Amino acid sequence: MSIELAMSRRDLLKRSVVAGITGMGAFTFSAPLLASTGLLLPANYANQADAAAFWAKPRVLNLYRPSTGEHKQICYWRDGHLDLAGYREACHMLRDVRAGKATEIDLRLLNLLRGQQGWLELAYGFKEPYQVNSGYRTKETNEATEGAARDSYHTKGQACDGKFPSLPIEYQGRLMSAFRTGGVGFYINRQKFIHSDVGRVRYWVR
Structure with a gap:
């Protein structure tokens, strides 16, 4: 196989990352450069066939919980x-660690996390686990969480706070925002992490 054909195949795969999240759409590789990081972001949706091909493959999440030391690669x-x-294992990894309780995590959230990881794998061969700071929260845990919204999507199993430690927070937030599937919060001060949920589309910085 020539270098040109190999690159074309890789670009085809990159176009197929986001399907199953927003109407089975996917991003093309005509991706803009985030100047502050030098990293590419997805730009447009690919066709249904390319999208379906990507999402027909096993969907695997590479997750790490720093609060417990757990690291698992989960096919859900x-x-x-x-x-x-695998789904139950993913729900366990995204459990309320403080309360020791799990719930059914919204499949759209798992697909969003998989879409992000899939893009990074195909674009850069990036294999670092996603560090989950907070997934599901009981109402009691949510009330005890500083700055948490009263009706937080975390209490519905529809939100995750986390990051890839080696990637710029701004880039990670912009990457999540590109999927346009819900809320994205850029927490850039103390802990530095990204909030992502599958509620209404909105963005904020703190």
């Missing part, structure tokens, strides 16, 4: 169906 979807054992 395979052969066109939810992998129940």
Whole structure:
């Protein structure tokens, strides 16, 4: 296979990352450069066939919980169906650690996390686990969380706070924002992390 053909195949895969999140759409590789980081962001949606090809593959999440030391690679979807054992494991990884309780995590949130990881894998061969600071929260934990919204999407299993430690926070937030699937919060002061949820589309910086 020539270098040109190999690059074309890789670009085709990159175009297929976001399907299944917003109407089975995906981003093309005509991606803008985030000048402050030198990293590429997805720009436009690919066609349905390319998108379906990407999302037909097993969906694997590489997750790390610093509060517990857990690190797992979890396949929650395979052969066109939810992998129940993997899904339960993903829900456990995104549990309320403080309360010791888990809930059913919205599949759209898992797909969003997978879409982000898939883009980075295909664009850069990036394999670092996603550091989950907070997933599901009980109402009690949410009330005890500084700055948490009263009706937070965390209490519904529809939000995740986290980051890739080696990537710029601004880039990670812009990457999540490109999916246009819900809220994205840029927490750039103390802990430095990105909030992502599958509620209404909105953005904020703190």
